[in-house]
Amino acid sequence: MASKKANLFVDNPSIDQTARAQVFAPQPPTMDSVIDDAGDIMGTLASGGVTDDRQPEFQGQGTPGDTILIRDHGVEIGQTVMDEDGQWAFTPSTDMSEGHHAITIVARDPAGNESEPSGPFNFEIDVTPPNASKLSITGVLDTAGGITGNVAAGKTTDDTRPLLTGTSTGQPGHTVTVMVRDSTGKVTFSPVFINEGIGNTVANTNPIAAAILDAAGNGGTDTLKLTGANQVLDLTALAGKVSSVEVIDLTGTGHNTLKLSLADVMNNGAKDQFVANGRVQMMVKGNAGDAVTLSDVLPNGTDPGNWVKQANVTVGGVVYEVYQHSGFDAELLVQQGVTVTLQNAGAGTFHIEPEVEAYVLDHATQAYTDSDDKIIAKLGFADRLEGGAGNDIFTNVGTGDVVHGGSGDDVIRINSGDFARLDGGLGIDTLVMDGTAMHIDLSALGAKVQGFEKFDLGMGGNTLALHASDVLAGGARDMVVADGKVQMLVNGSNGDVNLLGGDDSWTQGGNATVSGVTYSVYTNLAGTAELLVEDKVHVTIL
Template identity: 30%
Template sequence: MIKTTSSLRDILGAASNTYSSEYLQSLDIVRGAELTPTVTPAEPGVVNIDTATDNTGSQQGNITNGGLTDDLTPTIGGHIDSAEGLAIRIFINTQYAGTAVVGANGDWSFTPGQPLEINHEYIFQTVIKDPGGDSLLISLPYTIYTVPTDYDVVIDRPVIDAATDNAGTIVGEVYFGGASDDTTPTFHGSADANAVVRIYDGATLLGSVQANGSGAWSFTPLTPLSGDGTHNITVRASLGNSGQEATSDTFEYILDTRGPGSLAITGAYDDVGSVTGNVPDGGVTDDKLLKLSGTAEADSIVTIHLSVNGGEYSANYMTIADSNGYWTLTMGSNPYPSTQGTMVFTATATDAVGNTSTSASYTVNLVGSNEDNPSVPDAPTIAVYYDDVGPVQGYSVSGGTTDDNTPTLNGLAAAGGVVKIYEGGMLLGSTLVENNGGWRFTPSALGNGSHVFTATVTDTVGHTSAQSGAFVINVYTADTTAPDAPVISNYYDDVGATQGYDGNGGTTDDTTPTLNGLAEANSVVRVYEGGTLLGSTIANSSGGWSFTPSTLGGGIHTFTATATDAAGNISAHSGDFAINVQASAPCVSGEFTETFNDAAAAAFCEGGVFHLEHFDISVNSSGTPCSTVRPGICNGAMVLSKDASVTLNMDHPLSWISFEVSHLVTKGEIIAAYLDENGKVLHQDVYGNVGGTTMSYVATGGEHIASVQLTAVAPMIQWWEDPSPKYIIVDNITGHYASDCSGDTFSAAAFSQMLTEDSHTIELTDGMQDKLQLTLNDILSEAHPNLFVGDGNQQLAITGDKGDVVELKVEDLSHNEWQDVGQVVTGGIQYEIYQHAASSVELLVQHGVELHQVA
């Protein structure tokens, strides 16, 4: 609370012009008790306080008379013409506070020596002695109010610009007085930078938000606005520690969440044929393009939906209700091709804010031209048909299935009339209606399939009814034709290093290969090996089928298949399809040396292939024209001429290879490229000396050498040398097979040698049944986060052959420390994911490799 006090003039006495002696002494203006000068109000501009200045806080500058300040030592000042050197006595709340001296330019200023107190009223006045007399000139009061720091900040009125509608079908900005169906719109506007903005719905506080550095703010209520109608939204802004706040103008937001009312279809006008006028709900018309009318909320959008025969055909039409809420619409088109059916209309109205409502349905029965005339007979009905063929006979209704291709139709119509029966647009025949209204008709023999019948009746005076509803009979006579023999097209191998599709006569290490083929659609395919039925499967709607047998033993297996159709007819057997199953390939170990001493002489011609005991030689380029002797195999060696290129394809992968090279001339070179099973170049060497040498390469990191490409590079001779052809001789090729034909048990000590180059995968793949023994610490030492699955866990992967075993040492077998949490495919390899229960580490094990937990 601000404390107030009296002015100096009040204390001196409103009715007195003179100072008392003690006040004169306190003013320190005169020294003699006998002098009692008169007190004269100051003339404007003579001795008045002109300014007060705030020099602290965020709100600085001029303090108006009667204004607020958080500056407890504000500076006051003024101007007196021609009064240089004149002493001005300053009083604060009638207490002498100090003296200011008028400067040469007439300006003077004063700052209190002692800080003022907070939350007080302070009246500043000045007193001077009139230089021309004995009067004391006293200024008018200049009042300021002290407040806490920044409580003098002036707050600008905040503004609500608009509300954003984020709900329903119609969204966007809603301005003052606008309507919306959004109960939680986003209000936005402007205020002082960083001001705290409180949002009110009437007197209810909805919440608060802080304006950004530019003063922009937005707010979405957490609690929906309550009740349709006008909501008076205001915002109040405050800044810093200021006790002040400013309130915006009221923003009117109209909430409308109710669907448009008064929606109804009230009429359908028929202007076609001999009978015209309004067609009531449930009435009959021959007008396919009716004029509809009804009521809705004023200015709402009205959409009419037409459904014919329960949705068999449909259409939508649109119009707008007028300002009185009435609407009319003439159908511009009708998708229904027939002249008979049930048309059901419904109306949907959408108001300005997107609320919708739906009317009750309005049904009109469409008939043929002028058949809405009461004199026209009603359409006949087809009630049942009678089947008198086969083991199942009797009456059935529409949609039934029969083996009788001449079923008898039965129905009702106007007595004495003639009923005509149609299939599609074709007249099948007619029959006379009996006196009791019953009729029956038997068509000529029908083909297999679905048949749709309708009927009309013509009365005795020639009036013809509309068509009846459709009546369906499914005719399927006995099928005695066997389907064509199926075909076994290929098989699929998903085991081992070589996987994929292969054809008749192929060799596989997959003991459960999947057979694939073609047969009659939806037939049952039975697969045989010899005379033994292995199983069956069902061909899909396109005739494709697949079948996976139980585990097959090694050797050649010959399969056939038959197809059985829905009628039970069985086809002949397919052609034989043979698969050579080699469940485990023979193991090859040790090393070999090819000396060419036992090889027959042969010339290298491009495209040629030569089979030796341990590898094949494929000729990529023969170099100089091929002859019967050289280049090629002769004299116990392999001979390459200029620009010749050959590939040595090993019968089994090698871990290392070496061979002797001789007869390289000056500047002649031989390039040796070493490739793996996928054709990737593992290493490449270039040799170019004239003497003999041995070329060799040792595969590392679990890689194997599958082939070696040798290329003789020009020039092979110099111009001064003998121009006759020169050759490179390759001899004594020695290779070491990658397998040692025995399964190994690896412990953690072999870890670093088994890791791939990226140190992310342990590779056991060597064609043998290996065992790897690991602990949690072994895995943690090499695991890295998110290597294969982005879940934040440490991960390591193990690949190997089917049947390889990984043993994980655990503390307690009963607690199942490593848990199978799913599968993942990465890098073309399917892994099982095992997660440690007590740490964020995952071990990925290739599908087919077994994982055992051991104590």
């Protein structure tokens, strides 16, 4: 129940009611609970506890109508008003700093009188993972059977519960988890709570990795490493038996394979784990000969988007290819040299040739040569057309077709908009609309249309719609004008271009002449993207 103000009686009639309200302070409020609702460990936080929630919720009771002032080490961090039931709650709008906090609360009544502060609620915010470099498995002791003693790495034992020993941070309250794979490939986890000292033991079998959590639940970056050769780790088939492992290391003795899905990345990855871009990320390490198969279908069978290859990144001096999902904020980093196969449902299956870092369409119905090829789609068939190193031309593309242009400067000519997927590949590629009254919206189509730096609307009254972000994602820097901007080019005898985002995204500049053709130039407000549209094409800023 909320506490109530005392009834006060003053015999001196010279003190009016207003003065009485100003003299007497309200009763102190209470702070009944602090709620941690972030990270792996959640629930009610005890005074003196540790949390990784930088915006915990504070709750309590008091007098209805009073304002609650929340202070940390005496400095106000926010206010809230008591509701009619005498309840209050407050969550900081910004992250609280890592370290010790002492929260006190004060009630202020409508007349401005303040109560005495409450006693402090002390707790610590800890978001720094333990130092994993101090974590190691140093020994495996066989104490059963005819042969006993220490077991060397890579050897076998008949002891079904050998004693594992190792070192950790030595910090009391930390938990070491030993991950174990049995003969069927099943992965299990055995937590060991550290009480004191730096030597810790656990009985288990076949250890393959270890991870460490501190008292706040910070786990750092965990790695699952395959040893040997020709092994296949299928995270999707394991159905959650492996979780919260951010790095898969395929570098055994050769030709290991990882299979995983969008759900596996979301379940195992961590936000901004390797690159600060707001995405949930996993990493795969490996060598030439190792392989990754990445699918985009969720366990319920839905297909919320596609995996798209982005620019490479360097992490810790190692180059990784980046694959981002168009429907979820998910990202997979794969060490350069590993062959990656993308299984995008409904959009065809591509793999990456590490030698040229280029997509190659699997199971193509028509393939390429190393010369400049002209590949004609068969009308009425769902063709899968693959280009190569030459400057290839694809024609009659339409219903159900999948086209990948390869590494040359390719031209893909489409008759209709009901294709399955179009990818220009590497080089400067052009998408030509040979149909009539066609409408291509790059933002809506997402990964179904990518890898094109130039568009030709033809003469059939066709329309291209795009955001500035589409230019930044698909254009090429200094492609036609050396001004440092990422550029796309649109030609056409007629037709329309709809610039999405309105005046807040686009501004019209002057004209530019490229190869004797006059273009109107449109630039995003940030000055980083530039669209050049032939003057015969009508442009509308929406």
